[in-house]
Amino acid sequence: MTAALLAGAASGAYSLVSADGGTPLAGCDVIAGGDCDAVLQSPWATWAGLPVSKLGFGLYCAFGAGWLLVPLGGPIGRIGWWLVDICVPAALGGAPWFIALQAVAVGHWCVWCLVVHACGVLAALLAILLRHAASRQAAPSRPVLANLLMTQPGSRTRPASQWFAAPPGLGVPTAIGVLGLVALVGVQIFYPPQRFEVLTDLPAELDFDLAADRPSTGPAIAQGGGFDSGPLAMDQADAQEQEDADSSPGVEGFTPPAIPAGPPRRPLGERVIQVLDGKLRLNAYDHPILGSPEAQYVVVEIMDYACSECRKTQPLIFEALQRFDGKVAVVVLPWPTDVLCNSYVKKPKPEGRGSCRLVQLAIAVARADPDAFAAYHAWLTRDPKKAAKFMSARIEAEKFVDVNSLRREYDDPKTEQLRQQYIELFAQLAQGRNLRLPCQIVGNSIVSGAPENLESLIEVWEKHLGIKASPAP
Known part of the structure; x- marks a missing residue:
């Protein structure tokens, strides 16, 4: 999960810095219809006047911060779970929405944007699995290979409860994430970006x-x-x-x-x-x-x-x-x-x-x-x-x-x-x-x-x- 968050954040930062600096992104033509500039400069690349790439990078920062806080346990760990639970529905719903916009509204693909979306979906799915594991205290917090390397012979694998704070209920943070997703999609549907700007x-x-x-x-x-x-x-x-x-x-x-x-x-x-x-x-x-x-x-x-x-x-x-x-x-x-x-x-x-x-x-x-x-x-x-x-x-x-x-x-x-x-x-x-x-x-x-x-x-x-x-x- 850490690798997915780092890869997504790095891809988002690269596309954001390149777009702001006017530098063409590398590797955008590796797939048919690839044109990062057309996607990042399209009206759909903004939300309420803000660049979508900045919102996405902010989402990754919040997701990563939550993931770092979770193992600390106690109230801080619960705050980490809140951040993770807010980001999960936004990542799972935002990715297909923006991929559909590239396919239908823009007509071009941004390879780096697709990497960002794929990493976000992967991190969200892993967060769901790890949350389930932490709730049941039945799954290791790290990959099996890491646990085998760090566990003494004859000892038992440490349960998830020793690595993660017990996750809070899904209700409030998940509702916040869903409302954020609804606001994201709703604004772009009912208040579409200006393609004809004076x-x-x-x-x-x-x-x-x-x-x-x-x-x-x-x-x-x-x-x-x-x-x-x-x-x-x-x-x-x-x-x-x-x-x-x-x-x-x-x-x-x-x-x-x-x-x-x-x-x-x-x-x-x-x-x-x-x-x-x-x-x-x-x-x-x-x-x-x-x-x-x-x-x-x-x-x-x-x-x-x-x-x-x-x-x-x-x-x-x-x-x-x-x-x-x-x-x-x-x-x-x-x-x-x-x-x-x-x-x-x-x-x-x-x-x-x-x-x-x-x-x-x-x-x-x-x-x-x-x-x-x-x-x-x-x-x-x-x-x-x-x-x-x-x-x-x-x-x-x-x-x-x-x-x-x-x-x-x-x-x-x-x-x-x-x-x-x-x-x-x-x-x-x-x-x-x-x-x-x-x-x-x-x-x-x-x-x-x-x-x-x-x-x-x-x-x-x-x-x-x-x-x-x-x-x-």
Whole structure:
């Protein structure tokens, strides 16, 4: 039991310290679907604003303290049994609850969290057995091998009553533990954590001007090659993907969602938008946009095509744009979660592979034909469960825009520069805070995470833009 408590506490402490320090946890990809960061940074990793990992570590500390006090006997030993009896139902009930959340709500596994839960269940079961043994004074307090080594020949094994204080009744401490478990689960069910969180405290050091032709200030890393060559071009996996591209769903039969036209574009137009109290400035004509750059209100979204939550959000954005009748447009700043071009990604993830090229391709489509971007963006995000592959996306892009224009814009250094600027912008916004994709900038507020439904998205836009949406049809 001591080993189980120590192993669980050590695993919990490691995940807690790593998560607080922003250091990726080792060994998280040893099982299919393993992604410790996704679990520990998910909204379900908090309870009433407190990190669940801290609550779990506190439970282990209480469990361990009780286990150390039990052998002291007398009133102190009874206090130890109280602590143990309180922790047992919490450990037995909390483990399956959080494992179910990983499987159903998060969709990823945290290996270290599973170790914590397994050790907690093991310690709880051993505590039940030892409590029963101590109550009946019939079982040794230590492993059989230890008793054999420490017992003189001809002597009898010391009964549990000589090692443990007589345990108190189960009623009160067990009831406290059960009530704690009910509170834990009940709060997360009836007051679920906010997945769509509005942050009003702005980064103090932020001063980002996307309206200026500014050079990239990020670290020097591999930036990729041209449309048909270089590090971002076809590799072996892409070659296999291209063989299957003809059989993958294309734009034929795909109907992009309608967007209200809004005010017409101006030839060679320029419209500088200032958000976040002027800390972020951008020219609405220079970036991918859903709607008109002359719309009365402009929302800025940072997303990644490899992010499932981002893809789930896009249909809601298209519906919201219809409800605002062309008064709102959304500037889309794609942020690749691929270490090939994004040095701020500390741990590569399989789903992020190729997102550098997808982002550059989407920006190239927007620059080649701004009016075609919305339909292509909708095609890229059409499947919430599966990200588009680069080769398929490239083939389909040539159906949305002129291939020569697409190649020219993809190879233009300005396209790559925009991609790097988007990377640096989100890194500055996320500095010192747990900012999740998709991320929206609505007026002077930053909105982190995916909305639960269309109405929650519209409610945020109405509140922070100061306008009203049309009634639902």
